[in-house]
Amino acid sequence: xxxxxxxxxxxxxxxxxxxxxxxxxxxxxxxxxxxxxxxxxxxxxxxxxxxxxxxxxxxxxxxxxxxxxxxxxxxxxxxxxxxxxxxxxxxxxxxxxxxxxxxxxxxxxxxxxxxxxxxxxxxxxxxxxxxxxxxxxxxxxxxxxxxxxxxxxxxxxxxxxxxxxxxxxxxxxxxxxxxxxxxxxxxxxxxxxxxxxxxxxxxxxxxxxxxxxxxxxxxxxxxxxxxxxxxxxxxxxxxxxxxxxxxxxxxxxxxxxxxxxxxxxxxxxxxxxxxxxxxxxxxxxxxxxxxxxxxx
Numbered sequence: 635x636x637x638x639x640x641x642x643x644x645x646x647x648x649x650x651x652x653x654x655x656x657x658x659x660x661x662x663x664x665x666x667x668x669x670x671x672x673x674x675x676x677x678x679x680x681x682x683x684x685x686x687x688x689x690x691x692x693x694x695x696x697x698x699x700x701x702x703x704x705x706x707x708x709x710x711x712x713x714x715x716x717x718x719x720x721x722x723x724x725x726x727x728x729x730x731x732x733x734x735x736x737x738x739x740x741x742x743x744x745x746x747x748x749x750x751x752x753x754x755x756x757x758x759x760x761x762x763x764x765x766x767x768x769x770x771x772x773x774x775x776x777x778x779x780x781x782x783x784x785x786x787x788x789x790x791x792x793x794x795x796x797x798x799x800x801x802x803x804x805x806x807x808x809x810x811x812x813x814x815x816x817x818x819x820x821x822x823x824x825x826x827x828x829x830x831x832x833x834x835x836x837x838x839x840x841x842x843x844x845x846x847x848x849x850x851x852x853x854x855x856x857x858x859x860x861x862x863x864x865x866x867x868x869x870x871x872x873x874x875x876x877x878x879x880x881x882x883x884x885x886x887x888x889x890x891x892x893x894x895x896x897x898x899x900x901x902x903x904x905x906x907x908x909x910x911x912x913x914x915x916x917x918x919x920x921x922x923x924x925x926x927x928x929x930x
Contacts, residue, residue, distance in 0.1 A: 674716050678709035679730040684751070686734025693748040697928065698755045704924040708766070711891035711918055715769050764925055768891060768917025770796050770850060773805075775922045780808050786868035786875075787814075790926055791919075796850045796894065798912035804897050806923060807870055807877070813926060815883050817863065817897050818875035819910070828899040828910070831863040831876035835885060835895040844890035850915055852896040859885060887920040 685702050688694050694702065713723060737744055766773040771794045779788035787809030795802060801820015806813050817831045834852060836845050837859035845853035852858070861882035869875030876899075886895065893916045901908045 674709065674713050675718070675726055678706065678713050679726050679733075681706040681709050682727060682730035683734035683737075684747070686731050687737055687739075687744060688748075690735065691739035691744070693744075694752065697759070698752060700924065701755050701758065701928060702751065704921040704928075707924075708918055708921045711768075711921075714891060759928055764922075766918035766922040766925075768915050770915050771917060773918055773922035775925045777926060777928075780811070780926065782808060783810070784870070786870045786872070787816075789816075789870050791922055793914060793917070793919075795912035796915055798910075800910040802897065802899065802910060802912040803871070803875075804912060804914055806883075806926065807875075808926075813883075813923075815878040815886070816869070816875055817878070817899065818869040818871060819873070819899050826902060827874055828876075828901050829907075830900040831866075831878075832898050832900070833861040833863075833878055833882055833886075833895060834858045834898070835861075835889060836893060838888065844893050846890070846892055850894040850913060852894045852913060858896075861885065883923070886916065887923065889916045889919075891916050891918060891920075 681702060685699070685706055688699055688702065710723065713726070718726075762777045764775050766775065773791055773793045775791050776789070779790050782788045787807040789803070789805055790808040790813060791806035792803065793805060795804070803816075803818040803820070805816060807816040808814075815833075817833075819828050834855065836853040836857060840859075841853060841857040845851070845857065847853075861878055863876030864879045865877045866874055867877060889895070894913050895916060896911055896913055898909050898911045901910065
């Protein structure tokens with residue numbers, strides 16, 4: 635049965651209420667949206683409509699526009715986690731783009747809500763720590779460490795493994811002012827330091843649809859892209875860890891939030907290589923990473 639096409643949404647009737655949900659697009663988002671009289675669908679459509687209007691009317695500075703896009707991605711992820719499929723999401727996007735493309739740039743409601751969004755951003759940009767909940771785990775972002783000069787860097791974005799065979803940390807480390815996707819091994823008695831690290835995730839060229847097999851299962855290797863760490867260096871918690879390329883970050887950002895990725899560390903031994911692995915939910919990695927780069 636084909637779902638009904640969403641009815642046109644009046645733009646900007648209460649966008650500030652939607653902005654209050656900026657950081658609540660995780661498992662508790664449906665209840666939070668209901669408390670304000672907003673559905674997740676409407677939050678997503680409003681954010682997209684406002685972004686489209688900004689592209690045409692130049693309503694915001696680049697930092698505010700980036701935050702608005704980040705909020706749109708969060709809302710999109712929440713809609714997907716609520717059970718909407720790709721066709722329903724496309725219908726919502728079509729309504730939003732049409733409205734954002736046609737509202738007059740001098741519309742009083744548009745001008746008023748743009749001012750409210752700027753004010754909301756002023757407070758939001760001062761937040762230093764923020765959790766981005768997913769379906770099974772959260773990405774925890776910390777902007778207080780961004781100016782660190784510690785030799786091994788500091789963890790700026792972390793999450794818990796959905797499943798792992800041993801101790802392993804995965805996330806984003808800041809070192810010398812630069813963000814890098816990073817994997818750090820835990821203490822493994824009897825093993826040498828790992829010799830290599832790799833990140834496996836769905837390759838859109840081989841599998842265009844999100845891999846949602848259930849239980850946050852990474853895609854088959856035949857449908858996966860493999861990113862080998864480009865550098866082994868000092869880790870934030872001591873010892874050595876592995877930094878991945880910016881291309882790996884970009885590939886992770888492009889995935890569906892309901893997907894999973896696999897991180898593997900390869901340990902050489904006298905009996906052959908031993909592989910320790912961790913499975914991680916993609917979740918709201920993209921907006922969480924964007925939060926770290928948000929200008930004040």
